[in-house]
Each structure stands twice: as structure tokens, then as C-alpha cells.
Amino acid sequence: MLKNLCRHVSKDYYPSLELRRSITNKSDNKWTSVVGLEVHAQINTVSKLFSGAPTNFSSPVNTNVSFFDCSIPGTLPVLNEKCVEYGVLTALALNCRVNPVSTFDRKHYFYADIPSGYQITQQRHPLANDGKLEFQVFTPGFHKTPYRTQVRIKQLQLEQDSGKTLHDVDRSLVDLNRAGVPLMELVFEPDLKDGEEAAALLKELITILQRIGTCSCKMEEGALRVDANVSVHKKGDPLGVRTETKNIGSVRGVAGAIRYEIDRQIKIKESGGEIENETRAWDAVNKTTVAMRDKERQQDYRYMPEPNLPPLHLAMGPVEHGCVNVDDLRKSLPELPEETRSRLRDDFGLNLEQSIILVNEKSFLELFEGACRSRKLQGKLLANLLINEYTNVLHKMDLEPSQVTFDSEYFGEIVELVQTGQISRNIAKLVLDEIIHGNHKNPLQIIKENNWMQITDENELIKLCQNVIEENEKIVTQYKSGKTKVFKALLGLVATKSKQRANMAKCDRILKELLSK
């Protein structure tokens, strides 16, 4: 069941057993894999980085284009203040050092979708450097227990996106809607060891960016794209030559591409070959990476300072005035995921696994916090009902948690009914199922109408257990002859016979007493 909550790392992408052995074995002769990510996150603004053109995703081709975006001579860039604010906020959330002064550079390319022939980026003095992010790695079914790790952020820079070239049969067409859309490039140090860690880092990054509202992280719209750099080396040796798999558009894809690359590189090295420093692409259909172009001859981007943009000065201290005040932004940061996980454990007694699952699934966290607001509920029970019963119902209906809006007041009521022994967890599941299927009545009404209240009356339960004993002579004989394992089966039959309404703690005692006679 937990696997449903971690769809980004489904089983197909797990490293093969052979590979896992070769990279986890501590002996000196085994391979160590190294992963470094570059993430392009679209800044969540209504207009572009240097022009007033809109950034909507679904606009018709070439309608979000200002004169500047198509490089009409004489047009000049005007920096969008909101992009700077969001860039700084992101840098602060990632514990980066925000630079009081940063500058813009031109990085030259010759592509049809960059009409100016260069991209404005921050190469020499970026907005921020030297960040650090601590996060939990936990893929149920793959890791037995979660572990905490950290990754350093080398730099965060502002830059423009390019346009898009669409290939027709005998011609290429250019759509400039994306040209000049604001991006933050986040360059992570090569501190990760595999695809699972990369997927966990991305999940954490997405949660942070969505909480602070600086990027929608809609990967299906290209709002977050990942380049995965991968190399392998033997323990004690310097880092190996890296390959860079570009523009991966899903968290699953990142985990899969890295897994595939590590596997591929180890196989080449084992057979005496060398890894080429090349750019590759992820083929999501065939689940392989394919070579695009080699990087051996380093491309000369002819970087030069952007002459039309002055250095960007930020106001750092509390009393300074300027376009963007870093101190004010630091104070406006909301609670971040690592803090939420700690709070859930400290205040509600959840275990680490539960806190990770709740923080990773926004709709779960909202339900959890909403249910607790008006009732005194046991946190662990509430989390269990969410992670097990609720997820189970959604899974059966093939629904993602984000597709369902469940009233947290109703959820709280169901948990309270379980907590006070009025219904069992199985009945709770039936009530959840009813409501998700569209029954608008409140939980207690649904329970009463269906006669789902728990049976706690001693005599009624004794009768129920006696009936099960009489109807299942064979199992009872097995039990009495010492095969006590079958007790569970008998207890299950009692639950079924009562249509899940019997109080199982009482039945456990009564059944044992009756069987010992």
C-alpha cells in the first residue's frame, strides 16, 4: 500500500540486484556511483524575466511574444522585480548565501529558437551560492527505514528560457511563447549516490517550491526540468567522467535515467571501456538513455557581460531600502518540510515514516491538520487511517489523493468514532468509501442508516463466537490439537460473520475463553 504513495519510484526503476550488489558492497573493488542534478525551475510570475509578455502555458503559438522576446533591434531588457524576489526566497529556503550584488551575462548559442543568438544568464556572479538541503530518503519496498542525507547547492542563477522548435516534415517552425520565460537554474553538487536519492531530493525540492509559491513545479508543463549528471568510480579513485542526461520531465524519469546510466556505465567499465563525456536524452518509452551529442569538444559560449543590464543590488539589512529586501523575505518564509516532519513527530507522536508520507502528500497533510483542528485526536491513529484505509479506498477507485477533496471535519468525525470504539477500522473504510463515492450525509448518519455501529454487548458477542465455533469444527479441532496459529482464522470468521461490526478486542478474549473449555 505504501508503494502507492511513492509512485515516482515504481518498481521498474529499481536498480537490478546485480547492480545493487556491485554498488552497495563496501569492498574497495566495487563501483561507487555519483549523481549531481541541475534543475531548471520556471519562476511563477505572470510576465517574463525581461519583458511584459505573459507566461501562460496554454496560449496559442507565438501569442506571448513582445518585441524584446523576438529581438527586434532597439528593444531593451527590463528586469522583472518579482522574479528577483522569488529567486531570493528560493535561495533562502535552500539555505544559500544571497549575494548583495549579482550580474547578468550573455551565453551565445546559434539556434533558431533563440533569435538574439544568446541567452541572458548569470554566469560569473549569480544571485546566490553555497546552499545546503537536508532531506529524508525513503522508498517503501526499497529502503527498510528512512535515512537522512544532505546535498549542497553550488549556485542559483536567474536566466531566460529559449523558444521551442517544432519539426514538420520538411521544415522547422519556431514558437517563441517560452522565449524569455523566467527560470532559476539550481546547480547541485555531486553529493548523491543513486536515483532513489535524486528522486527524494526532487520531491523535497518540489514541496519547498510549492510551499513558498515560487514555482508551480508542473513537470508536465515543463515548469521543472532536470538534467542528471552521473559517473562511476572505484572507492579511493578520483570521480569518473560524467554523462549528462538532459531535460528529464518527471521524477520517475529522473530515477529511471540515473538507474539506467549507472548500470550502463558499470557495464562499459567492467568490459574495459571508457565513459564518454556526452549529453544524453531519456527515452521514457523504452526506459533507456540515448546519446545526443558529445561534449568532448567543450562548446565555446563566448560569455560576455550583458551591457544593457546594470548589476543587481539587493537590500540586505532590516533598515535598507531597495527593490528587494532580503531580510524581509527571510522573515516571510513559511514552515519548511523538514520542520513540519519534526513537528508532526514532536506534537502528534507520529513515527518518521508517517511524517515523511504526510509531508510528501499535500492533501494528506491538509486532511490531517484539518481533522485535528476541532477535535482531540490520537495522531498515530489518524495518520494510520489516512495512510492505510483512506489510501486503500483511493487505490481501489484508481484515484490520486490530489484528485479527491474530502471534508476534514468528516474525516475527524470518523477517526473519533474509531478512537472511542464506536466503529472498527474496517467500518471506517466502508464509510470513507461511501463518502468518496458521493454520499453527502455525515459519517454518523451513514453508520446509523447502515446499522454499522460496533457490537459491544457481551452476550451478543458470546453468541457470535459460539456460532463460529459450532460451524467450524475442523479448525477448532486443529486449534485444540496444538495448532494455535489457526486462532487468527477463527477470529477473522467472527469479524466476517458480524459484518465487521464486532468489537475485536472483546472477541479475542471471549473466543479464547470458549476454546479453552
Ligand SMILES: Nc1ncnc2c1ncn2[C@@H]1O[C@H](COP(=O)(O)OP(=O)(O)OP(=O)(O)O)[C@@H](O)[C@H]1O
Ligand atoms: N564526476 C561527476 N559525476 C556526477 N556529477 C557531476 C560530476 N562532476 C560534476 N557533476 C555535476 O554536474 C553538474 C555541472 O553543472 P554546471 O552547470 O556547473 O556545468 P555544465 O553542466 O557543464 O553546464 P551547463 O549549465 O551548460 O549544462 C553539477 O550538477 C555537478 O554536481
Ligand SMILES: [Mg+2]
Ligand atoms: Mg548548468
Ligand SMILES: [Mg+2]
Ligand atoms: Mg549541465
